[in-house]
Amino acid sequence: MRHRLAALLLLAASTPLNSIASVPSFKTEDLQSIDAGYLQLQWEAEEGADITLQRSRNADFSDPVTVYQGKGRALFVSGLAEGDVYFRLEDSAANASDILTIKVRHQSLKRALYLMLLGGLTTLATIFVIIKGARNAR
Amino acid sequence: MPDEQAVLNPTTGWILLAIFSVLWIGLGVYWGRKNKSFEDHALAGRNVGLALASATAAATWITSNTTMLAPQFALQLGIWGMLAYSTASFGLFLFAPIAKRIRKLMPNGYTSGDFMRLRYGRVAWGIFLVFTLFYSLTWLVSMAMAGGIVLNALAGIPYVYGMSVILAVCVLYTMRGGLYAVIGTDFIQSVIIIVGIVIAGFAVLSKVSMAEIHTNLTANSPALLDVLFPAALIAIFNNLLFGLGEVFHNNVWWSRAFAFREGVGQRAFIIAGLVWFPIPIAAGFVALASGALGVAVPSADMVGPLVIANVLGSVGAIAIFIVVFCSLASSIDSLLAATSDLITEDIYRRIARPTAKPAELKNAAQMITLALGIGAWAVCLPRIGTLASVLFFAGPLVASMIWPIVTGLYWKRASRLGAISAMVLGSGIGLWSYFSIGWYVASLIAAMVSMVCVLLFAAFKPEEFQWQELQEGDQ
Known part of the structure; x- marks a missing residue:
């Protein structure tokens, strides 16, 4: 009985493994x-x-x-x-x-556009300070 | 990417590596003969002309990121991603007037650290040193690591060997030749990179038409052509501000502003920006053509080499290997030189050995270059994949320094407290947003917070800085 159970368990364990390997x-x-x-x-x-x-x-x-x-x-x-x-x-x-x-x-597109706006303003302010500073330094 | 998918055989890879290693080290030794003092070694005698100046500025900014990450950006974020990457050229354009100003205010300056110490005092200087060394060292480690990974992917050269060779070569010629060698090799490397990328672009266009690329993208990857692609829109200004922060604060760029002959800096950085701007677009275009060419891309970071090798065959594989090796070397050498100069000037000379003679400083700079190389090698050795991502933490740190530096150069009323709060709060809130919102807002938020701090202190607690104080420490 034990042998039969072990064989069944082995069969059950091996069958899906074989099929998984090929798929x-x-x-x-x-x-x-x-x-x-x-x-x-x-x-x-x-x-x-x-x-x-x-x-x-x-x-x-x-x-x-x-x-x-x-x-x-x-x-x-x-x-x-x-x-x-x-x-x-x-x-x-x-x-x-x-x-x-x-x-x-x-x-969210709304959030993306809002962040773009903030980024654009920060960048423009930075450019403004550099250009104005460079002009004044002449 | 495993070795079996390499686009070049290892023997050819090793031969190319050997040829270029010997070339760079030979040139480093040859140019190093001119170096007599620390000033020669660190600043190439402050006499670099327009052609070399433009080439070194462009080549330093063409990192392996430009040749590898720009195509990846285009593949992930499409047309906007390609343009977002090219906005890094704004760093060079806007640094042009800044370089002129630096040369005027500090004709005998050595490092960006000198400026921060003299302009904002020791506390701000200390914060600046921590930020910039973190950024420089992680950039150095990520470049060396990228070198090993890319040489492995392109030619199957084992990671440790590739990483070790590229670091050793750069350390040797930078130690021997200082900034002379870095600028000279940058000139040759920039020519090779530009020619390589132009050939690759035309080769792709000869194989597939614009209409075919467009049709393929429309059918398979429509978001890449979408004008309102949210992730790409967010990346534009975050990337731009990260780039501005990198260029404005780092001694890689300041050392060039000090080294370029008087009157050269502004024009050199504008030319470098113009040269650099189309490179990510050309590299990105190559990536967008991958679908129409039928090139299967297993991982985004390999799209550039795979498409070029597919279009140009073995010649293309050799070309991309050389271009990537040159772009890695041109960045690693600049980082080694500028970081060792920063440590020599700001830590060794200012703190440890204030009475050191020029020859001693030159030796110290060489030893620090060697130590940086060995340190970077030791960190890169275990190939911890997540380590390179640490560089992205640097985004908020460098972006928080944009406003203190810009206003410190142009506004007398920019104050110490403004600069300190800008760096501390800007980077802190930027890092918080990195973890709580996402990488795509970290630099943007850091720059914004920093700007607000500087503006508030300049408006309500201004200082009256005397510009001649910047020359005090030059003696």
Whole structure:
């Protein structure tokens, strides 16, 4: 009985491991929110396997765009527009990863413009002091 | 980036490293023959002409950040990011009249520390020394570390070897040749960097049209073209004020203002600004073309080398290796020279050995350069990745010094209390905002708080400073 239980446990433990090794998977945290539209995607797959990375604006991948094909295990993506973006991986044997969801939530435009205004005023004041000082020093 | 993704084979990398190491050290020894005193060593005899002056100002500002981080900025923040990085040239433009003023007020001055001590007294000087040494040493460490990482990424040269070689080469020629060697090598390095980046820009344009780049960005990275991209808008003035703070306070730039021949400084810094301004734009453009060229970029900091190697092949890989090595060397040598001069003049001469003779000071400066190199090497050795990010803490520190320095040079009524409160409150509140809001506001808030402190004290508790006091310590 004990032997049978041990064998079952071994089988249970080994089966998912084998299947995980052959299926590509993201190392990047799922459902993370980014505020500047860029991030580095990382994944793992069988050694030497060719990977296709697809992006979509819809969770059902009705409009997939291939953004990478090759043996690399990371890609930097940037310039993402506001909203949710979905990524998935596929190897040459058509093993597909779980879908990775990235929430793009850009910083507040109002706050950005306000900070720009403050920065602009500080810079203009600095330029004014230098130019006026240089003129007076002549 | 692992070795197997290097764009150049290690043997070629080592050969290039050996050729340029021998060249820089040979030139350092050759130019060092002119140095007889501390003044020769630290300030190149105060007789640097316009061509060399312009080249050294531009080359010093072209760091490995310009060639590596400017493309990264463009890839992350798009058109605005590219322009935000190029606003660092304002530091050079605005330092032009300041350099003229410095030369007029302190014809025999040595360091920016001299100015702070004579203008605002010992307390402000002490705060200034802590801030500027923190900034200079973290910049030095981050450059040396970047050297090791970049040489490893480009040619698979092990990090420790690459970092050690680049530091050792810069220490040797700076020790031997002083500012003569730094300025001379800067001239050659700036020509190499500019030619390299122009060739890279044209090579990219020959492979892909503007229309293709635009179409690709619109489809895949629309925010990079967005005029109202919030993160990029915030970065513009924060970056600009960080740059102003870096240039206005640091002895790297003050030593050049003292070293340039009379009447040269203003024109040299304007020319340097004009030369520098398009470089981040060209480097950033290379990054924006990566999508249209089909170059997959695994990490943002490698976009420049990857695109150039893709477009120009092995020739491009060699070119980018040389450009990056030159940009690293041109900044590390300037930092070593200016920081060792600051420590020699402000600490060794003013505190430890006030009666030291010129030859003794020159020897002290050489030993301090060596000690800085060994210290930087020891800190870089463990390759603590987060260490380079310490440089970003320096943003509020340097930005808080903009107003004390500018008004200290032009306003008699700028006061000691104003300068001290500006540096302490500006940097303190700036650092607080760094941690509580984000890096993108730290320099901006530090500069604003500092400005308010200086203005309040100048209005309600003004001083009547006598400009001739700045010449008192020159004797």
